[in-house]
Amino acid sequence: MIEKTIEAILDAAFSVFEDAPTATLADVALEAGVGRATLHRHFSGRDELMSALAMQAMRELDEAFEAAATDAESYTDALRLGLSAMIPLANRARFLEAGPVADTPQLAAESKRQRAEMIAAIDQAKSEGGFAAYVPSPWIAESFDALLYAAWEMVKTGEATHKQAADLAWRTLTIGVGGAK
Amino acid sequence: MIEKTIEAILDAAFSVFEDAPTATLADVALEAGVGRATLHRHFSGRDELMSALAMQAMRELDEAFEAAATDAESYTDALRLGLSAMIPLANRARFLEAGPVADTPQLAAESKRQRAEMIAAIDQAKSEGGFAAYVPSPWIAESFDALLYAAWEMVKTGEATHKQAADLAWRTLTIGVGGAK
DNA sequence: TCTGAATGAGACATAAGTGTCTCAATTGAG
């Protein structure tokens, strides 16, 4: 009962704040189909809700990546599968990055940890020959995130299916979209 | 005198709203070194300020791209130079996309026009052999935007100079960052 | 220098968001 309510609130908060960062807590409660008082029972205020949102998004992204990576036979493949798995969650990653992460030390630490993990995975993939060794890993990580978001955008606008977008993103990351010349 | 004030307000608004979308108009006025009343003299309210912000960002991006493109000897080169020129403005593009564009019909139309121009340029570059013909142009456009933002991020965090970031972004877009395998 | 436009600071009224509380209704576990 409680879990269901909290989940509804978090889901609503994601969808509301995505396209209206100044939205009211009342808007969130309405979208969640929940009383305004109930929202306050679970989240003391806007900041706490935002932190919970960020925590949730990071957890979901981490889980999606880990789940996909277990099926991989190499670090390079893990990154490829992880990219695909994270596409539906990419917008959440993007939006929380902008706001609430910096405020909470715990979130900042977790964010830093995940980034370090990503860099480490990229370095491993480099040693497998999956990525060019002379391209800085931080850039590869940034590109990964950026193309992940681009893929989400393509799926959202209906210009590509999930699979198409995942293939395009991975292709672009690895061999680019350049022509003959 | 007026122009200087308006410019100060818009600049302040960009920097304030970037990392605090819920910031107050008073915050913007303070950051701009301007009285709160003065802000209201030029912008009737939050929505109008946001629209002006979006308009400004689109104009600046357009100008930066056009200015860079005139030096180009090909469409492909124009895209490469445009990418580099737009890096310092990438965050503005990103943040306005999320919010105010959808609200004003005029902004939506302008945004659509710019996207169509981008697609057209990509198609021209394809015919030059600059991009693979069989990769959908909308995806190339999305990748372009995504990598543009990634480049901005690298410069912001100090992990790359403007030139390094521009080279990395273009390299990634055209030939990727994959390794031997 | 003179003059009108623009501004800053502050007061003010209004609107909007937030947080708390109560109470009746609903829910779900035992």
Next chain:
DNA sequence: CTCAATTGAGACACTTATGTCTCATTCAGA
């Protein structure tokens, strides 16, 4: 079924943001 927990709805006080106004001051151009 019974009961404790959870919830929705509404009322309420409080805080914050917004928009307007005034007036003295500053500024830029004639």
